[in-house]
Amino acid sequence: MGDLLLFAEHPHVLTLGVRGDGGRSHILATGDALARRGIEVHEAGRGGDITYHGPGQIVGYPIVDLKPDRCDVHRYVRDLEDVLIRTVADYGIDASRVEGLTGVWVGREKLAAIGVRISRWITSHGFALNVSTNLDYFNLIIPCGIPDRGVTSLERLLGRTIDGPDVQDRLAGHFSSVFSNQ
Numbered sequence: 526m527g528d529l530l531l532f533a534e535h536p537h538v539l540t541l542g543v544r545g546d547g548g549r550s551h552i553l554a555t556g557d558a559l560a561r562r563g564i565e566v567h568e569a570g571r572g573g574d575i576t577y578h579g580p581g582q583i584v585g586y587p588i589v590d591l592k593p594d595r596c597d598v599h600r601y602v603r604d605l606e607d608v609l610i611r612t613v614a615d616y617g618i619d620a621s622r623v624e625g626l627t628g629v630w631v632g633r634e635k636l637a638a639i640g641v642r643i644s645r646w647i648t649s650h651g652f653a654l655n656v657s658t659n660l661d662y663f664n665l666i667i668p669c670g671i672p673d674r675g676v677t678s679l680e681r682l683l684g685r686t687i688d689g690p691d692v693q694d695r696l697a698g699h700f701s702s703v704f705s706n707q
Contacts, residue, residue, distance in 0.1 A: 530700050531586040532693050535578040537562065539666060540569040542640055548575025551667035559665065571650035573627065573640035574670035581657035581678070583692055589704065591646040602627060602639055604703050605652055609637045611699040612654070612692065618682055626671065629654075634677035638669055654696070656680065656687050 539559070541547030547568060552559075552575065559566065578584055591601060606622055609629040613620045613636060620629045620636055629637040637654040655678035663676045679687045 528590070528704055529588040530697055531588070532696075533584045533586065534580060534582065534689070535584060537564045537577075537579045537662065539564060539566045539575055539577055540571075540640075541566065541575055542569060542571055542573035544572065544574055544670075548573075548666070548670055551575045551670050552665065553667065554665040562665075564662075564665070569640065569650065571640040571642045573638070575666050576638050576640065576653060576669055577662045577666060578653055579658060579662055581655070581659065581680075581689075583654045583656055583689060583696065585651045585654070585696060585700075587648050587651045587700065587704075589648045591643065591648065596646050598641075598643060601643070601648065602641060605639050605641070606637075608696065608699045608703050609639075609652060609654060611703070612695045613637075613679065615695050616679060616683060616687070618679070626669075626674075628669065630674075631677055631682060633673075634675040635668065635671075636677050636679070636682070654679075654692070656689055656692055 610620050620631050623630045627639050628635050639652045640650055642650045657680045658678045668676050
């Protein structure tokens with residue numbers, strides 16, 4: 526079987542990574558406040574800290590066998606960043622990496638988060654790209670445990686509606702291009 530890229534759009538949920546307390550200390554809202562808004566908290570078993578997933582966000586789950594010649598976690602994460610940077614460039618957005626921080630950034634705001642899990646060099650989990658995400662939900666947490674940076678979305682940056690399936694098609698095309706060249 527070849528590499529796969531699965532897409533999902535989750536209901537309102539906060540997911541915890543495996544670093545430290547997973548990000549529990551970065552939840553700013555009370556359990557009751559989360560429950561009133563219908564937001565669950567789940568341990569995801571992926572790298573990174575806490576993040577929000579919800580409607581308007583494309584979550585990508587690459588299932589890639591990194592053996593035999595791609596057994597480098599940092600390279601894999603950089604490749605995912607490259608896929609995301611290329612995708613948003615299709616919309617005229619100049620996104621980049623920030624040294625020491627994972628994800629895709631526009632200025633001081635994160636446009637896409639990355640949290641991976643690799644077992645026996647098979648990947649799972651992946652990335653979350655904010656397309657039309659209601660960014661107010663990120664106010665319930667310190668996103669990715671980074672207190673001095675913000676979060677943004679494609680629609681906020683472009684000031685117009687973005688077609689989610691079009692973004693998925695572009696993500697898949699760039700994923701195929703980046704990962705077939707390895």
